[in-house]
Amino acid sequence: MAKNLVLTIVGHQGYIRHEDEKQYALQNDILFGAISQTYLPLVNMFHRLENDGIDFKLALVLSPSLCSLLDDDLIKSQYINWLEKRIAFGEAEVARLADDSDLLRNAQACLAKAKKDLADFTQLYSQNLIKEFAYFASKGNLELLATCGTFAFLPHFGDMTEILNAQVEVGLYSHRHYFGMNPEGFYLPFMGYTPGVEQVLRSYGFKYTIVDIRSVLFSETVPEKGIFSPVRCNLDNTTSLSKSSLALFCQDPDTPEDIVGENGFSSNPVYKNQGKDAAYEVPFQALVDSGLIEDGMPRIPSYFRYWNNSEDASYNEDDAVIQAHKDAVTFFESKKAKLDAAEECLGQSPASLLCVIDAKNIGQDWAEGCIWLESLIRETAASDIKLSGPAPLIGNIFSLQKITPYPGAAQGNSYGEDLLDSSNDWMIRYTRKMSERMVDLSDRFPNETGLKVRLLNLGARELMLAESGEWSKMIHDGYFPEYATKRFKESIKAFMIVFDALGSNTVSTEWLTKLEREHLIFPWMNFRTFSPKK
Template sequence: MGTTPTISLILNGHIPFIKEDADPQAPQKYWLYNLLYETLIPLLQTFDRLEGDRIPFKLGIVFSPLLIQQLQDPALVDSFIQFLDAKIELGEREVNRTRNIPWMNYLAHLYYDRAIEYRVLFTERYEKNVIRAFDIYQKKGKVEILATAATYAFLPFYTSYPEAIKAQIEVALKTYREAFGRFPEGFWLPEAGWNPELDEILRSYGFSYTVVDTHGLLQGHPIPQEGTFQPVRTPAGLKVLARNLALSRAVWDAHEGYPAHACYREYYWDIGYELPREDMKAFVASDGSRQQTGYKYWAVTGGEGEKQPYIPQDAHGQLQKDVEAFVELCESHLDTYRRLREKEGCLVGAYNLDLFGHRWYEGIDFLETFFREAAQRSSFAVDTPAHVCAHFSQEKLEEVMPEFSSWGENGFGETWLNSSNDWMYPPVLKITEKMIELAERFPNDGGLKERTLNQAAREVLLAQASDWASMLHYQQAVEYARHMVESCVDNFSIIYESLGGNYISTEWLTQLEKRHAIFPDINYRIFRKKR
């Protein structure tokens, strides 16, 4: 590695499949709207400002194939513009409603002006395609976009079916190349889920590195002498970076992390839950659930006392302190490593993308302030994860096989396999097995049969998504998660039986293709056993 220690931040972007319901106010669609409005557009705006001020910045971003396709879906894009218009209309009413409460009226004006600005940015500057806007920054070398599995499946659970893992990867690579016109260097493991069986599979597809959670590397075989301060190489030659525990907790911890500070904006208190339902029609989903509007007036405050008003100036002052603390934390860890090992190290901070801006309102400003502060420091550099790995020559890295791990609860697989969701795995694994069988049985079919087999592959990939198990575990959108698993299994079963009887309803198939319209150019043969 060079003479400068390095920090690499990775932001993991993914949302579940939400296209099934054509209604623009389907509750799941607000996941996409909020990610776009509160995270992706302001993040691009931050990049624009940093570039305009000639502030160097580099980081890694993950866009799951599902997220890429849904961000580029014309119907969802149109629905998002309707959402922006509803935000603007609500802002006009809020400015009027709060006119006699100065501190609240100030915020209402702030949110109203921002909604207007974001509509212009999205439709004109970014031309309704934020993926292309991020790719521009990748081409400039400021952003590295990592690949991840097609439907964000928790891959360790599918190691008994390597064809399924390879199918997830091959669809992901095709989606990535279509979106970005290149081959990715890094592969982000969904939910940071690593199992040793993934080593040779990932390397066989040409990935140069991946990222595991802290304990996955520290409990590796053998235990790495450099800890998480340098990548290791696996027996197959894959470089592995590990998330730094201290950097993760500083930003992510719900109780001790920076977002928990009392003066930051409260995430849960939103007028969408508070004002009369008839005034919130655009923010009441089709199932009757109230959705967040982004018009929020209260600070975290803390404790059980009455919530205090949100004061942006106070939050900005705290943000400066938190960035300084984060920089000092980075410097302290790198300094300690240098003294103990007499060499320079790297730190990796990996977080879910929607933490910044959506969950933590000040999070995007935190990133911008961090890059501005880092530009003034000579104690470390910021870089993309691929460049960090490139600093270390393959032959000088320790050979270590990381242990089974994830960034889920307790660090293994129990978030995705417990009493709330274990029922889903027997049918999902069964249709996975049958899909491999179908790919072997019908290797060269065309026409309607090929179309049917391609849809069968889509149903299997959707059923494998880790989102459904997560939702069931956390008791969020439970009915939707259960519906998606059961409908994918049922759809596949109908297809499987119809292929046995050599008959399929074209009307039924066409409707299914419209509802589960992902990966339009999928080739079911990705499930064939590799020879």
């Protein structure tokens, strides 16, 4: 019997784009840190595996907002400037730490990485990481899944079919635009499932999605093969047999805890302490003198980190790499044990186990995450367990067990409560009212041209940005909550100006042009996406 391990990496970034690098240095840093710690290392890892002849298979989600930022010339230029500032800071650090051999060794390693990141990004990959991901997808190493246009939590709009359609349609168009291919799978943001989503996904040609384990196990129909085989949705109200089923995979519930749980791998004392940065340890003037920041700016991370997770002990990279290899073996053996047990229960039926890994856990929250992932891939390649994407495991979809999924999410306590609690519940009344108005506008102005079309497209874009689940999550988590609130309110205000301008038949072209230039996401946006489907 075949045993398959499906590693699914989910990469998402809120649409944070600002020309003012001084005022928004901390916010811009979120993406730049992610590029250096996660996306560049992933691409480098893929090339190493390719060079070593390892035919790896992974599933990967890259959200439209992340792709838009990675493809943005302004962002590319800012990232290069960001790296150059850290190189200058690193050179100052090497001089400062000349008499401390342990910290000096780490400073030199951080400086070497910053220089390599700059060379890789500008020379090796020509500032085009999306092209690299698309290359490995074309080779069959990566199975790319589409996701919502702005990573909206769909259960909040479960009764608004036009909004579900718009989020899925824009996500699909974005995927085609950046990768030049039609995806078979669709990743529900936060794995938020609500009844009716399956109809929308099948109408756009998707074959499968991934849900939280409770959405399958809490079904009225008990899944005979548990989490070790895909199932299919019951779509009895569809009229076409070819569109009557959507396959569902559910995630292994232990993987997040294995990696970043209280006793997860990332908490091991030998690993790098991602919360202690040299930029917060040296005198403020030293940051100014090195050029990392200017007078009047707050301290920002330098990514020069010299300590491990134990109390004030210096980081030893060799020890951390050895531990990452050990943790990869531990993870592999735990998943293999599950698949071996499933094999005994399922007989001749193939068993699969799907593990969802947040891209933040590969480099950002866990510095050694990419080393661990590469070791895991190599360990699996040398075993009887096969790495696979989800699509090949579906086979004949009509042979899969049919269930009615239970509403749920892989967020909060399995129902996305933290995306709608006392800290952020004020937001949803605005997004839902805006959504109602956008649907109405698209129906009232179906054949408009010229300036009104620009207004309507801008309104659609601002609505989608406001619908992003990123803002409510940032507010709940206390992660730049003031900024998230500000960005959300800016989108609300912009939409209201559009709505009033259409009603009064007057608009400031200067304001319209300015906002179009600030938010370059979805340049192909067509407001008719929100029109009720006839």
